[in-house]
Amino acid sequence: MDGVLRLLAEWGPAYGQALLFTWKLTVLSFAAGMVLGIVVTVARLLPLRPLRFVLTAYVEVFRNIPSVALLIFIVFALPDLNVLIDYEPSVILTLTLVCSAFTADYVRTGINTVARGQVEAARSLGMRPLVVIFSIVLPQALRSVVQPMTSLLIALMLSTSLASQVPVPGRELTALVAKIATDSAAGIPAFAVAAALYLASGLVIAWAGATLDRKLRILR
Numbered sequence: 004m005d006g007v008l009r010l011l012a013e014w015g016p017a018y019g020q021a022l023l024f025t026w027k028l029t030v031l032s033f034a035a036g037m038v039l040g041i042v043v044t045v046a047r048l049l050p051l052r053p054l055r056f057v058l059t060a061y062v063e064v065f066r067n068i069p070s071v072a073l074l075i076f077i078v079f080a081l082p083d084l085n086v087l088i089d090y091e092p093s094v095i096l097t098l099t100l101v102c103s104a105f106t107a108d109y110v111r112t113g114i115n116t117v118a119r120g121q122v123e124a125a126r127s128l129g130m131r132p133l134v135v136i137f138s139i140v141l142p143q144a145l146r147s148v149v150q151p152m153t154s155l156l157i158a159l160m161l162s163t164s165l166a167s168q169v170p171v172p173g174r175e176l177t178a179l180v181a182k183i184a185t186d187s188a189a190g191i192p193a194f195a196v197a198a199a200l201y202l203a204s205g206l207v208i209a210w211a212g213a214t215l216d217r218k219l220r221i222l223r
């Protein structure tokens with residue numbers, strides 16, 4: 004306990020900055036990934052078989068490729084193709100692509116819960132397909148996937164540790180632990196503090212997700 008207190012006295016501000024940077028990576032990648040995932044889901048509903056095939060392949064690839072391998076490809080392989088992306092945007096892009104694939108899968112599952120009769124009734128009133136999707140189908144689908152999206156957000160927050168694998172200008176929690184372990188002999192206390200911050204962040208997200216789910220849940 005004394006070791007943890009001494010650690011916080013010396014590295015407390017650094018932990019605060021690392022936590023904020025972790026949240027920044029989480030929020031940016033989740034927001035971008037959710038928007039991209041919804042776009043992919045809607046595009047997969049269009050009656051264009053080649054497009055649906057390509058987007059299905061997109062979802063399967065980014066759902067199943069290791070995030071570290073994807074980050075390595077973006078950071079080290081893309082420059083060979085004359086595509087240069089800074090380290091922090093590379094991490095955000097990696098997390099966004101993974102998040103979008105899972106989002107597309109979850110939202111598609113949510114769409115399957117929408118009663119077909121509602122869609123047929125809307126179309127019988129002369130509503131265009133995209134209007135039906137955005138005004139009737141998607142709102143209900145999103146309300147039904149709050150819990151899996153909450154779990155995805157927690158997983159994404161933990162995956163921000165990817166940033167420790169590249170020289171990002173800022174340090175997230177895992178990178179800070181690595182620095183403390185290198186600069187001092189406080190490796191275990193440093194990890195314990197970081198683990199507690201990860202845990203606290205996950206619990207806050209889970210509580211917020213459960214609260215939102217109770218408010219938006221569709222009773223059938």
